[in-house]
Amino acid sequence: MPFVVMITGIPGVGKSTITRLALQKVNIKFRLVNFGDLMFEEAVESGLVHHRDEMRKLDPMIQKELQLKAARKIVGIARKEPVLLDTHATIRTPMGYLLGFPREVIETIRPNFVVIIEATPSEILGRRLRDLKRDRDVETEEQIERHQDLNRAAAISYAMHSDALIKVIENHEDKGLEEAVNELVGVLNLAVREYD
Template sequence: MKLGIVTGIPGVGKTTVLNTIKEILYKENIKFLIMNYGDYMLKTAIEMKYVKNRDEMRKLPLNIQRELQLEAAKNIHKDASSLSEGLSFLDTHAVIRTPGGYLPGLPKHIIEILQPQVIFLIESEPELILKRQEADKTRARSDYSDPNVIKETMDFARLAAMSSAVLVGASVKVIKNIEGDPSIAATQIIRSLM
């Protein structure tokens, strides 16, 4: 199993980069799986009647978020392991900003289940992230609407990613998402995981 964890603050362009990865790997006839941690958590959270939508999850008490993280990690590892050859990518956050503080997205008990080879940090300038957030009317991200908060969150994400990587012997790679050409970031991610 080759698993790359693709992280980044909301609005940095993870979904766009992952969609580009999907297009590239499909054209090259390489088996792949792209998973979204939030989708796995949301499915459980809705089933347990904790939330009605994804953006409400960041506001849940930390103990409930931890419970959802653990259940998601087990299901993600199961799905990634079912892909005997090829590449698996997990779209998630290295940290989640909550009212109770920064919650590690990949704490010890989670990263040890996932066992990634690489943790990718997709980054852009805070002002560019704000611009992307404003253009995306499908999400509510007012808790990331300040450039200083974006910068602080990216700093915490770097620290969290390295801390998680140490626990499983993974590498950490910072990827700049260049405006207008997500194929640059996508190609760097693919090459690093192969």
């Protein structure tokens, strides 16, 4: 049976860093799969984009087709080994917010757990401003807060369509990265016990 833990959070929340560090401490080997990378590979093969940040500007119907292709690949991987799926619950596009996992896509993947990484809007904004490697749209703290609210709502919808459990992990500057990492390690170890 496929086993997937989905980890989400808006850009700048520290999701990828927490994920990478947690995988070094967890008791069982998870295969880290980045949903956006799979979609990007599909889009490049189809000649649709050249750079990852162009993805969110594609027509929403094309994005949905790429999502479904990526979902099928994930299920194939998850049949062989547990998957930790690094992804975004919602994507901000020029026309509005796009669900990262429309119904057909979430029902294809059927994650066992949905983990949401959050921080305050000011923390996220500060991290984005310090990250010069990405070409990100500028958002206000109010827009960042709205995006996190939409992520929570999306996670509830995903859980409804997959029977997944939801876990929120706070990644605050004063709390310390190590505490957030340890919390994710606890979730992954629990997930594996449930899987066995």
